[in-house]
Amino acid sequence: LDDLGQWDTWLQSSLHTADGKPVPGAPTFEPKKYTLDVTLAERELRLTGKARIDLEPVVAGSRAVSLVLPGDFQVTKVTDAAGAPLFHLRNGGELTVILPQAPPSGGTATVVVEYSGRPVDKDWNLFTLLDTLGWYPHAGAVDRAPYDVTFHWPKGLELVSSGHRMDGGESPDGTRWERRTLDYPAFGFSFEVGRFRVETAQAGHVAVRFAFGSGSGWLGRGVREEVMKAVT
Numbered sequence: 262l263d264d265l266g267q268w269d270t271w272l273q274s275s276l277h278t279a280d281g282k283p284v285p286g287a288p289t290f291e292p293k294k295y296t297l298d299v300t301l302a303e304r305e306l307r308l309t310g311k312a313r314i315d316l317e318p319v320v321a322g323s324r325a326v327s328l329v330l331p332g333d334f335q336v337t338k339v340t341d342a343a344g345a346p347l348f349h350l351r352n353g354g355e356l357t358v359i360l361p362q363a364p365p366s367g368g369t370a371t372v373v374v375e376y377s378g379r380p381v382d383k384d385w386n387l388f389t390l391l392d393t394l395g396w397y398p399h400a401g402a403v404d405r406a407p408y409d410v411t412f413h414w415p416k417g418l419e420l421v422s423s424g425h426r427m428d429g430g431e432s433p434d435g436t437r438w439e440r441r442t443l444d445y446p447a448f449g450f451s452f453e454v455g456r457f458r459v460e461t462a463q464a465g466h467v468a469v470r471f472a473f474g475s476g477s478g479w480l481g482r483g484v485r486e487e488v489m490k491a492v493t
Contacts, residue, residue, distance in 0.1 A: 287319055287320065287402065288319060288327055288400070288401045288402050289318065289319055289320045289323035289325060289326065289327065290316040290317065290318055290319060290323065290326050290327075290370065290400055290401060291316065291317050291319055291400065291401035291402075291403055291404070291405075291406075292314055292315070292316060292317075292399075292400045292401055292404060292405075292406040293315040293316060293317045293369055293406060294314075294315040294406050294407050294408075294409070295312065295313075295314055295397070295406055295407070295408045295409070295410075295450065296312070296313040296314075296315075296408075296409045296410075297310060297311070297312050297313075297397055297408070297409070297410045297411070297450070298310065298311045298410075298411045298413075299311075299396075299397070299410070299411070299412055299413070300412075300413040300414075300436075301381070301412070301413065301414040301415065301454060302415075303415050305379060305381075305383060306379070306380075306381040306383060306388065306414075306415075306454065307377065307378070307379050308377060308378055308379065308380050308381075308396065309375075309376075309377045310375070310376055310377070310396075310397060311373060311374070311375050312373070312374045312376070312397050312398050313342070313371060313372075313373045314328070314371070314372050314373075314374070314398065314400050315369055315370075315371050316364075316369060316370045316371065316372065316400060317369055318363070318364050318368070318369075318370070319401075321363075321366065322363045323363055324359055324360040324361075324362065324363050325357055325358070325359055325360075326357070326358040326359075326360065326370070326372055326400065327355065327356075327357055327400070328355070328356040328357075328358065328372070328374065328398045328399065328400050329354055329355060329356070329398065329399045329400075330354060330356055330374070330376060330395075330397070330398040330399070331354050331378070331392065331395045332353045332354045333378055333379070334376050334377065334378030334396075335376060335377050335378060336349070336351055336356060336374060336375070336376045337375045337376060337377065338373075338374075338375040339356075339358055339372065339373070339374050339375075340372075340373045340375075341360075341361075341370075341371055341372070341373065342371035342373065344373075345361075347359060347360065347361075347372065356374070356398060358372050360372075372400075374398050376398070378396075379391075380392065380395075380396040381454060386455075386456060386475060387455065387474060387475075388418070388453070388454055388455035388456075388474075389453075390451065390452065390453055390454075393449070393451040394449040394450075394451060396451075397450075399449075404448065404449075405446035405447065405448060406446050406447070407442070407443055407444050407445060407446060407447070408423070408424060408441075408442065408443040408447065408450045409440070409442050410422070410423075410424065410440070410441050410442070410443075410450055411438065411439070411440045411441075412438060412439050412440075412441070412452065413432070413436050413437070413438045414436065414437055414438075414454055415436060415437070416431065416435050416436060416437055417456075418437075418454050418455060418456060419454070419455065419456065419457045419459070419472065420437070420439065420452060420453070420454045421452065421453050421454075421457065421459075421470070421472045422439075422441055422450070422451065422452035422453070423441065423443055423447070423449075423450045423451055423452070424441035424442050424443040424450065425441060425442055425443070425444075426439060426440075426441055427440045427441060427442050428440045453472065455474050455475070456474070456475040457472035457473060457474055457475065458472070458473045458475065458485075459471065459472050459473075460473070460485065460489065462489045462492075462493050463493070464492070464493035469489075469492060469493055471485070471488070471489055471492070473485055
């Protein structure tokens, strides 16, 4: 009893309505659509991107938009749909953006984030995406939205990703590009880049595409066939 310690007590509770019912907190906005345009530069595959997030208000009258982007990405610019700068504050992996006014009932708001960082780990000729969802900013807690994503990457590599291929080709500077869409609300969108051995298989009416990374232990024919059989 000579040392009772520190009596530093915290209480956490929901807000309450006038009649005493709890009102749990919620993000002020949920995403309506993600439109991403990202470039992976040569050598270290550093990413520079522009993320347009169309938002639906959850809490009427709110002007503060809470976004999540890993802290090792740098945010260079935040604007509205017309390109007007928006006040924003970065705190670790959190990015708070203040709208000039709250959207009307049934309306939407748009936030455009320009950012950069290193999402891919390179080990000799092996490439690994460090975080399958943490390479672009996210909004909301439910976070279900369709996607329209355009990739630009070095010519000597392959890129596989979510969604359906809408267009693509080779740019005048020799880089490759591809636009892919996901038309139904999804939890996230991801990709991998590298040197792949691509094979296809059929599972009923579903065509399955496999991309086996070069230099890994998955290149043996027997192993590939086992994986493909298990998946299909």
